[in-house]
Amino acid sequence: MSPRERLTFGHGGVTAVAPRPSVIAAALTHEPQPVRLTRIETWDWGWGGLLLFSILLFFRPQDQIPGFRNAHFSDMAAIIGLCGMAFVNLSRREPITRLTPELVGVFALAAVILVTTPLSFWPGGALDAFQTIFVPVAFGFMLFVNRVTSPRRIERICWVIVTAFGYFSVWIIVNYLRGVNLVEGNRAAGPVDGFFENPNDLALNLAAFLPLALMFVRRPGPPLRRLLGAGISLLMLTVVVLTKSRGGLLGTVAMLVTFLLVSRSLTPGMLIALVVGGMLVLPVLPESFWSRMASITDAELDPTGSREERKQLLETAWQVFLDHPLTGVGMEQFQNLEVAGVRRWRETHNALLQVASELGLAGAAVFLFLIFRTFTAAIWTQRTLSWIYRRRRRGKAPPVEPEDGLDDDERLFLQTHGAAMAACIVGWFVSALFASVAYNWTFYYVLGLAVCGRDVVRARARAYAQLKSLVRQERAIA
Numbered sequence: 349m350s351p352r353e354r355l356t357f358g359h360g361g362v363t364a365v366a367p368r369p370s371v372i373a374a375a376l377t378h379e380p381q382p383v384r385l386t387r388i389e390t391w392d393w394g395w396g397g398l399l400l401f402s403i404l405l406f407f408r409p410q411d412q413i414p415g416f417r418n419a420h421f422s423d424m425a426a427i428i429g430l431c432g433m434a435f436v437n438l439s440r441r442e443p444i445t446r447l448t449p450e451l452v453g454v455f456a457l458a459a460v461i462l463v464t465t466p467l468s469f470w471p472g473g474a475l476d477a478f479q480t481i482f483v484p485v486a487f488g489f490m491l492f493v494n495r496v497t498s499p500r501r502i503e504r505i506c507w508v509i510v511t512a513f514g515y516f517s518v519w520i521i522v523n524y525l526r527g528v529n530l531v532e533g534n535r536a537a538g539p540v541d542g543f544f545e546n547p548n549d550l551a552l553n554l555a556a557f558l559p560l561a562l563m564f565v566r567r568p569g570p571p572l573r574r575l576l577g578a579g580i581s582l583l584m585l586t587v588v589v590l591t592k593s594r595g596g597l598l599g600t601v602a603m604l605v606t607f608l609l610v611s612r613s614l615t616p617g618m619l620i621a622l623v624v625g626g627m628l629v630l631p632v633l634p635e636s637f638w639s640r641m642a643s644i645t646d647a648e649l650d651p652t653g654s655r656e657e658r659k660q661l662l663e664t665a666w667q668v669f670l671d672h673p674l675t676g677v678g679m680e681q682f683q684n685l686e687v688a689g690v691r692r693w694r695e696t697h698n699a700l701l702q703v704a705s706e707l708g709l710a711g712a713a714v715f716l717f718l719i720f721r722t723f724t725a726a727i728w729t730q731r732t733l734s735w736i737y738r739r740r741r742r743g744k745a746p747p748v749e750p751e752d753g754l755d756d757d758e759r760l761f762l763q764t765h766g767a768a769m770a771a772c773i774v775g776w777f778v779s780a781l782f783a784s785v786a787y788n789w790t791f792y793y794v795l796g797l798a799v800c801g802r803d804v805v806r807a808r809a810r811a812y813a814q815l816k817s818l819v820r821q822e823r824a825i826a
Contacts (some may be wrong), residue, residue: 392436395495397429401488402505405789406512411540426484429491437494450725450799451493453718454792458486460711461679468678469685477680481787488789492796493803499758502765502800506560509793513557514580516544517587524590534634536590543790551588551596552783555603555775556790558584563768566611567761589633595782603775610730611767658697658782665696668705676708679787699780699791715786722773722795725802730766732805733759752805753812762801769798 404422434444461478468474496502523529524536531537538544543553564577588600668677682705683694696702704712772794
């Protein structure tokens with residue numbers, strides 16, 4: 349097998365990210381030979397396990413099918429994926445896992461949890477939380493960065509998430525109209541556990557993943573795909589309103605502003621559409637929605653007293669951090685502390701304070717590092733690819749032909765995806781300032797999608813450069 353064939357078919361550490369045949373042909377200065385991807389480059393059990401795990405995680409059939417609640421299908425899918433990943437990497441004589449700064453950060457956070465466990469408020473409870481909550485997250489993220497290695501795989505994960513939220517949004521709206529599954533009188537809750545369990549977590553996840561639906565609207569393509577993305581976006585926005593979540597609404601607004609700015613969608617036409625839409629929609633929102641939103645600044649408008657209790661919990665969490673700045677009180681142990689005057693919740697209701705009070709300075713530093721890396725990865729991807737798209741949209745060719753190993757459709761998708769991921773992390777971050785979600789799957793899926801988009805762009809460009817170098821070497825020999 350020639351050097352060019354070894355690179356093309358995935359040897360040398362660039363499996364599943366080598367340039368596509370059409371791009372490879374552009375790098376050759378002589379008549380290209382037909383190039384076919386092997387099965388291992390388009391499918392492997394590591395990717396299959398991750399895709400199945402994502403479907404089970406977001407669609408949650410175990411909560412909908414009687415007798416399946418105690419089934420561990422998602423765990424089995426993750427194990428299949430991890431074993432498949434290890435087999436594929438070892439068969440190529442490569443390390444079991446890639447080491448990215450983000451993966452190192454996730455495992456550094458795991459190390460902080462373990463180190464602080466013996467000094468926690470309840471070591472047994474902290475260790476159990478680590479095993480049941482964070483270990484699956486860490487290994488799931490490792491699988492993510494190893495097997496999501498092409499634009500097509502990124503797009504499939506995004507479609508799983510978008511269709512799941514579209515499906516449950518319809519279910520939630522129907523339940524709301526029937527007066528079913530409401531909490532605190534008139535707030536919509538999810539029909540299943542996980543991402544959709546309570547109104548506040550539901551709204552946070554909608555704010556974090558709504559940009560993925562908007563991405564399919566923004567990206568040029570088949571009308572049916574764009575129409576489906578627009579429909580699901582409207583459904584998700586409707587559910588945000590029905591949850592009457594104050595943090596979720598603030599996160600959604602911040603997310604929408606970010607998406608419009610980063611994707612350069614804030615055109616005069618878009619401004620007019622937003623103003624007209626606001627004039628039509630805002631007046632018909634129920635009075636209960638406006639009353640609850642007004643309680644953000646006026647405590648007297650909150651009959652449940654949740655605003656004041658959350659304020660007290662934030663103050664307590666800060667004091668707990670000051671009392672235990674190095675070790676915290678242990679993962680998930682803030683809820684076991686006695687907080688005077690709090691009747692219902694014993695959560696920090698702030699992801700940053702959650703990590704700081706439970707894991708100390710080291711945990712907070714690592715967590716902030718991961719948030720920062722998520723945003724910078726998304727922005728890097730969007731900016732790296734957007735200049736080509738903007739020039740071509742204006743009917744101009746770039747000054748030099750891009751040598752990133754991507755075709756036009758892949759380049760446009762990843763550019764739009766980068767803008768969407770920047771909005772995702774902003775929506776999550778603003779909403780997470782009002783929720784204890786530091787260890788939940790939401791953030792780590794947003795992190796994974798952002799860094800995988802960046803890594804695909806870098807790997808394709810590196811593979812393309814290596815391919816051109818090999819072609820030049822073969823020509824020199826010939």
